[in-house]
Amino acid sequence: MPLTPLRRVNLAHDISAQLSQAIVAGDFPAGAVLSEPMLAKRLGVSRAPVREALIELETRGMVEFDERGRSRVPSLTHDDLVDILGIRIALEPRAAGLAARRADPLAFVDLERNLDAMRAAQTPTELARLDTAFHSGVVRASGSRRLHLCWNVVEHQVDLWLTQMQSRVDALCHQLRDTTVAAHAAMFETIRSGDTLRSENLARKHLTDWLDVLPGAPVV
Amino acid sequence: MPLTPLRRVNLAHDISAQLSQAIVAGDFPAGAVLSEPMLAKRLGVSRAPVREALIELETRGMVEFDERGRSRVPSLTHDDLVDILGIRIALEPRAAGLAARRADPLAFVDLERNLDAMRAAQTPTELARLDTAFHSGVVRASGSRRLHLCWNVVEHQVDLWLTQMQSRVDALCHQLRDTTVAAHAAMFETIRSGDTLRSENLARKHLTDWLDVLPGAPVV
DNA sequence: CTCCGGTCGACTGTCGACAATACCGCGGTG
DNA sequence: CACCGCGGTATTGTCGACAGTCGACCGGAG
Known part of the structure; x- marks a missing residue:
């Protein structure tokens, strides 16, 4: 037995994950101020780990600090989405290409499991979550720590x-x-086959296709 | 008069910048542990802002946290450099293209000033600093906050x-x-002329050229 | 000599407290 | 009635302190 994973606890990290999830879930509307005392009280911890979590979330664009140091949930416009997709179009082909070159079997089981889950998913929320998770899996499969840091953004x-x-x-x-x-x-399939160039192109096309769909969607 | 910039102080931010500079300057060798009490003592502050600065630097890949929470200066290999340049080749053409599309005159003076400084620079250290600063300027000129967050990495x-x-x-x-x-x-010149496509291509070529030079360089 | 257990010191993660600051509403004043 | 000054309140930035944990070092047993 591989025993326990053993890992020193770090509240800030857990808070960061939980807060991120809460923000994505819509628990805090766009523009809402996330005051540290309020979050600390709700989470039952002191302000220190909350502050650290907020700093991490700021570097990921999940919260914004205003000129007075207060953190707010950013309110995203259509232009923001285009901007985000533009970055993803730059990053993800690279990730897919690297993933194809590395061909890590361990990552493949994650991706395959995600595909199965997505085929079985019902709610749009679940679907969106799995979609993001798949792309995260590709980035992780690239094996580049820095690419993963960029992806966090x-x-x-x-x-x-x-x-x-x-x-x-x-x-x-x-x-x-x-x-x-x-x-x-x-x-x-393409990543698993190790076809670098084709993986890049598929990743790019997947994202640009999505970008093309959007302007026709009834958004603002 | 635009009055004062007015900005609430934040030691963590200053520490982050100073520490980043010190690391790049080689004050801490690769693999060195950056203990919080040591940094706090040297900087004459308490551990809290030091911790926050380290967290920010970690998201920028300037320090790494080991399994026990200690932060270390990452030691970069040749593969790391290739990885970094790969990411930059993905990101910077996008930045240059956006900068060309925005054509912000304010950013242009920064870039032009950088060019002048570079022509006058003497030491290799100064040269490297200006080179990075130019690329930072292009990213800033893109006007994309998220692209800038990625660039930080x-x-x-x-x-x-x-x-x-x-x-x-x-x-x-x-x-x-x-x-x-x-x-x-x-x-x-190309960015200022507003030629998006050509800006992208020049940025890409500038980086791939550099990448091509490296394998021939006497590096490990 | 080698190996083991115990002790010491250092560091991280977390907490509560304090000063400084900015917002909000209220009362007084012209 | 409009405007200005003022205290109360909430929040941020920073600090010192404490518990838990881990490695380093030392002494003794086999």
Whole structure:
């Protein structure tokens, strides 16, 4: 037995993850101030780890600090989404290419499991979460720590945008589901086959396709 | 008069900048442990802002946390440099293209000033600093906050690598100086002219050229 | 000599407290 | 009635302190 994973606790890290999830889930509306005492009280911890979590979230674009040091939930516009996708179009082909070159079997089981989960998913929320998770898996499979750091900056931004625009995009998500699953499956196969160039191109096309769909969607 | 910039002080931010500079300057060798009490004592502050600065630096890849929470200066290998340049090749063409599209005159004066400084620079260290600063300027000129967050991850990595490999690269830097200045000048003109596509291509070529030079350089 | 247990010191993670600052509403004043 | 000054309140930035944990070192047993 491999015993226990053994890991020193770090409240800040847990808080960061939990807060990020809460923000994406829409628990805090766009523009809401996340005051440290309020969060500390709700989480049952002191302000120190909360502060550290907020700093980490700021570097990931999940909160913004105003000129007085208060952290707020950023409110994303359509332009923000285009900006985010532009960055992802720059980063993710690289990640897919590296993943294809490394061909880590361990990462493949994660990706395959994600595909299965996505095929079985029902709610748009679950679908969006799995979609992001798949792309995270590709970045992780690239094996580049720095690429992963960059990815952190955009990882949950699309999810956050979806939450803030929720009224309109549920139907869109559902409609795109089969397309997305098919695109992910194709990416998975290509990465596993080790075809670097084709992996890059598929990743790019998957994202640009999405970008092309958006202007037609009823957004603002 | 635009009055004062007015900005609440934040020791953590200053510490982050100072520490980053010190690491790049080689004050802490690769693998060195940056203990919080030691830094706090040297800086004359308490541990709290030091911790916050370290967290920020970790998201920028300037320090790494080991399994026990200690922060260390990462030691970069040749593969790391290739990885970093790969990310920059993905990000910077996008930044240059956006900068060309925005055409912010304010950013142009910064870039032009950098060009002048670079033409006058003497030491390789100064040259490397200005080179990084130019690329930072392009990213800033892109106007994308998230792109800037991603850029933070790689901003000083090449400088750090140069420091850790210092013995060999001084001559290389000097030799590449004119090439670099010429490439930057060309990028500047193209961005200012608003030619998006050409800006992207120049940025990409500038970086891939550099990548091509490296394998021949006497590096480990 | 080698190996083991115990002790010491250092460091991290977390907490509560304090000063400084900015917002908000109220009362007084012209 | 409009405006200005003022105290109360909430929040941030910073500090010192404490518990838990880990490595280093030392002494003794086999």
